[in-house]
Amino acid sequence: MDHGLIAIGAGLAIALAAFGAALGIGLASGKALEASARQPEIAGKIQAMLMTAIIFMEATAIYALVVSLLLIFAF
Amino acid sequence: MDYWNDFFRALLEQFRPKLEMDHIGEDILHAIVPRSIGSIDVFGFNLIISDATVASWLVMAVLLVLAIYLGRKPQRVPEKKRQQLAETLVDLLLKTCRSSNMTYEQAEQVIPYVGTIAFFITLTNLTSIFKIPPPAKNPAFPIALAVITIIYVIVMSIKFVGLKGFWASLTYPSSALLPFKILDFFIKPVSLSLRLFGNVFGAYILMEFIYIVVPMILPGLLGLWFDIADGILQGIIFTYLSITYIGEVIESAHDSKHQKEEQAQVKAKMKAKALN
Numbered sequence: 001m002d003h004g005l006i007a008i009g010a011g012l013a014i015a016l017a018a019f020g021a022a023l024g025i026g027l028a029s030g031k032a033l034e035a036s037a038r039q040p041e042i043a044g045k046i047q048a049m050l051m052t053a054i055i056f057m058e059a060t061a062i063y064a065l066v067v068s069l070l071l072i073f074a075f
Numbered sequence: 076m077d078y079w080n081d082f083f084r085a086l087l088e089q090f091r092p093k094l095e096m097d098h099i100g101e102d103i104l105h106a107i108v109p110r111s112i113g114s115i116d117v118f119g120f121n122l123i124i125s126d127a128t129v130a131s132w133l134v135m136a137v138l139l140v141l142a143i144y145l146g147r148k149p150q151r152v153p154e155k156k157r158q159q160l161a162e163t164l165v166d167l168l169l170k171t172c173r174s175s176n177m178t179y180e181q182a183e184q185v186i187p188y189v190g191t192i193a194f195f196i197t198l199t200n201l202t203s204i205f206k207i208p209p210p211a212k213n214p215a216f217p218i219a220l221a222v223i224t225i226i227y228v229i230v231m232s233i234k235f236v237g238l239k240g241f242w243a244s245l246t247y248p249s250s251a252l253l254p255f256k257i258l259d260f261f262i263k264p265v266s267l268s269l270r271l272f273g274n275v276f277g278a279y280i281l282m283e284f285i286y287i288v289v290p291m292i293l294p295g296l297l298g299l300w301f302d303i304a305d306g307i308l309q310g311i312i313f314t315y316l317s318i319t320y321i322g323e324v325i326e327s328a329h330d331s332k333h334q335k336e337e338q339a340q341v342k343a344k345m346k347a348k349a350l351n
Contacts, residue, residue: 048174052319055312059266062273069276073104 006075010068017064024057106283107276109213127210134198134210141194165190171315175322176329181235185321188227192220193314200275200306203282204298209306211275214268221268224317225260232324240328247331263320267313274309278302 032050036043111123145161153159168190172182196211203209210216233241245256278301285294 051315055270055316059270062270062277065277066269066273069273069280073107 006071010071013064013068013071014061017061021057021061025054028053028057102287103280103283106208107212107280125213126208127213127216130202130207131195131199131210131216133207134195134202138194138198168193168314172318172322175319176326177235177318177322181325184234185231185318189314189318192224192317193310196220196271196313197307197310200309201303203279203302203306209275209279211271211309212279214272217268217271217275218264220271220313221264224267224313225264225320228263228317228320228324229260232321232328235321235325236328240332241324243331244324244327247327247334267316271309271313274305278305 028050032046036046109125109127111125112129114121114123116122145157147157149158153162165186168186169179169182172185172189173179177185199210199216201209229241232244236244246253282294282298282301285297
């Protein structure tokens with residue numbers, strides 16, 4: 001197989017996933033900050049929910065990382 | 076000046092073989108392949124003892140020593156630092172359990188397992204400080220942990236809400252969601268194990284790469300994040316998610332019970348109105 005194409009594919013995989021995950025985490029964090037600025041008394045609860053959301057968004061980027069590592073080392 | 080010229084020439088000659096980019100891929104490949112130290116035959120199965128096995132048994136020994144040291148001679152009013160540390164850690168876990176819909180008694184039942192995986196994963200990820208490859212870079216390790224955890228989650232949630240409550244949590248808010256909720260129990264271990272594996276494996280490869288390319292100063296700085304902070308973070312996330320999974324079942328069982336009671340009340344009112 002062509003190693004150059006595999007390298008481009010691996011790079012694209014992690015780059016696109018990181019773009020999406022970063023966008024999602026940024027949007028969620030921004031909204032969470034807004035919400036806790038409006039209602040500081042439930043800031044703790046919002047932080048807990050934000051953490052759960054961030055874990056799931058971050059997971060997509062990690063799946064892409066696994067895929068791109070597989071592309072590099074398995075082929 | 077001649078001295079410096081000689082010095083730089085010698086330095087370049089020393090480092091030129093290391094700077095050639097052709098060998099890096101092979102070196103990293105060599106680093107990520109699991110090394111087997113030996114194998115034993117158990118009932119016809121050939122069990123390989125890999126580096127991950129040795130590292131995780133080492134961590135278990137450290138954990139055992141720590142547990143005995145921290146839990147020795149407990150006092151009613153803690154005066155010693157080690158007991159205060161132990162109580163702070165347990166309290167932290169208790170608070171996390173309480174914040175995800177568990178009662179105090181349920182939280183106390185969950186803590187032994189959840190605390191064990193928390194410290195076990197955190198310490199196994201921290202082995203990379205000592206240049207021991209972390210066991211979680213071997214896919215078998217996170218998969219085994221995730222499968223054990225999801226079985227534990229199902230067993231404990233059945234214990235807490237009963238078989239009926241578990242069924243109710245599967246069919247809440249509507250029974251059309253049942254296949255997806257069952258599918259969820261197969262996706263959860265996959266996502267748990269892939270998250271741990273991907274993070275540790277990625278960090279390990281990056282650190283190996285940096286050790287090969289820039290063997291001075293930089294590995295120490297980047298290791299603060301990739302070896303220490305990331306490892307601790309993954310341990311916390313794994314624990315937090317397994318607590319949340321139990322809490323989810325309890326919450327939806329509770330909600331569905333509440334919904335049924337409300338419906339029964341509405342029906343009773345309608346009946347009373349019809350009778351009047």
